[in-house]
Amino acid sequence: MYDLIFAPFIEFGFMQRALAGSLLLSISACPVGVFLMLRRMSLTGDAVAHGILPGAAVGYLLFGLDLVPMTIGGLIAGLVVALGAGAVSRLTLQKEDASLAAFYLISLALGVLVVSLRGSSVDLMHVLFGTVLALDNAALTLIGSIAIITLVGLTIFWRGLVAECLDPLFLRSVSRLGTPVHFVFLALTVLNLVAGFQALGTLLSVGLMMLPAAAARFWVNRVETMCLLAVLFGAVSCVIGLLVSYHAALPSGPSIILAAGAIYLTSVLVGTRGLVRTRLATRRHRTA
Template sequence: MYDLLIAPFVEFGFMQRALAGSLLLSLAACPVGVFLMLRRMSLTGDAMAHAILPGAAAGFLLYGLQIVPMTIGGLIAGVVVAIGAGAVSRFTLQKEDASMAAFYLISLALGVMIVSLRGSSVDLMHVLFGTVLALDDAALTLIAGISVVTLASLAIFWRALIAECLDPLFLRSVSRLGTPVHFLFLGLVVLNLVGGFQALGTLLSVGLMMLPAAAARFWTGRVITMCTLAVAIGIVSCLSGLLLSYHAALPSGPSIILSAGAVYLLSTLFGTRGAFLARIRHPHRHRTA
């Protein structure tokens, strides 16, 4: 049991850094994912994950695989896409989901093109899918800083965030916090996707944000409990994914996301609000549906 579960994290420094980085990501990204889900903005998170790619790719083109330029580039690109999609939906007839889809598709293609100008297929895979086993001290410092900022912001604006999930129009009518909190939340989404990009790449970073949150929804209806459970699921997924990657010689990022996906599928079936128990508790509802 020791060799199976503990030895990899005791004997190898790269496994320790990978574990620390993924646990820090779980602490911050999973609660953000809960609020994304409650706002019915889950696919927006996926779009924003693609949106950071051209900025990160531009940083790579100019400075190589250095964390600071790629992070700054990703943040700038994410903000530009968020503002651009919002402006199109505000000043034209197009809805926000369509404008966001258009912007993220353009961003994805542009980012792949930029990486291809200088890098190899290996560099492209690194940008798209990350290398959690190659996290260094600078990446861990960045992820830790993002986690602290995220948790502090959630604690300070907790009630306003919940109010905006339930009734954003009411919040804006009774408080001036409505619009600032909305943009603050979008900033937290971009920030955590940039942090996740360092470990899981642009295509998979949203997985650790959304899958634990979606799984937690099948177990509880309380927001605070949902956030706590999502973090726990994220931590378990990271542990199991890293161990699976180590023992089976599989890619670490996809192993983490597939572990979270397995928890999600089990939750849909066996959660207290999942398919089986909900059918047992409310049989007439399912018969008449």
């Protein structure tokens, strides 16, 4: 048991940093994922995650694999995609899903092209899929800072976020906080995707944000409990994924996301609101 579970995290510093970074991401990103899901904006997170790529790629092109330029570039690009898609949907006849798809495809192609101008296929894989086992102290500091900002922001705007999930039109009719809360939430989403980019890359960062949140939806109804359960699912996914990656010599990022996917599929089947219990309740109701 010790060699299987505890030894990798006790004996190796890179595993300790990977665990710390992924747990911080779970604490920060999973509650944001819950609100994305409740607001039916799950694909928005995916689009913004891809939108980070060209900014991070430009930082890489100019400064190499330097954390600060890639982070700043990714943050700027993510905000441009989120705000640009929102502006197009509000100022034109095009719906938000179509504008997000357009920005996402342009960003993905542009980012891959920029990385290819200087780097190799290995560099492209690093940007797309991340290297959670290579997190250093600077990356951990960045992820920890974003986690603190996210938790503070969620605490301050909690009531507005919950109200906008339930009835955004009512919130805008009784308060002027509707639009500011929306943009604050978009900023928190971009920040967490930038943090996830450091560990999981642009293609997988949204996975740790959305899969635990979607799994928690099958167990509880209250938003507060859902956020806590999503964080728990995210943390368990990180531990399992890192252990599988270590013992089976598999890529760490995909292992973490597949572990989260396994928890999601299990929740779909046996959660309190999953398929099995729903079918049983339906049968009991029919036979009653």
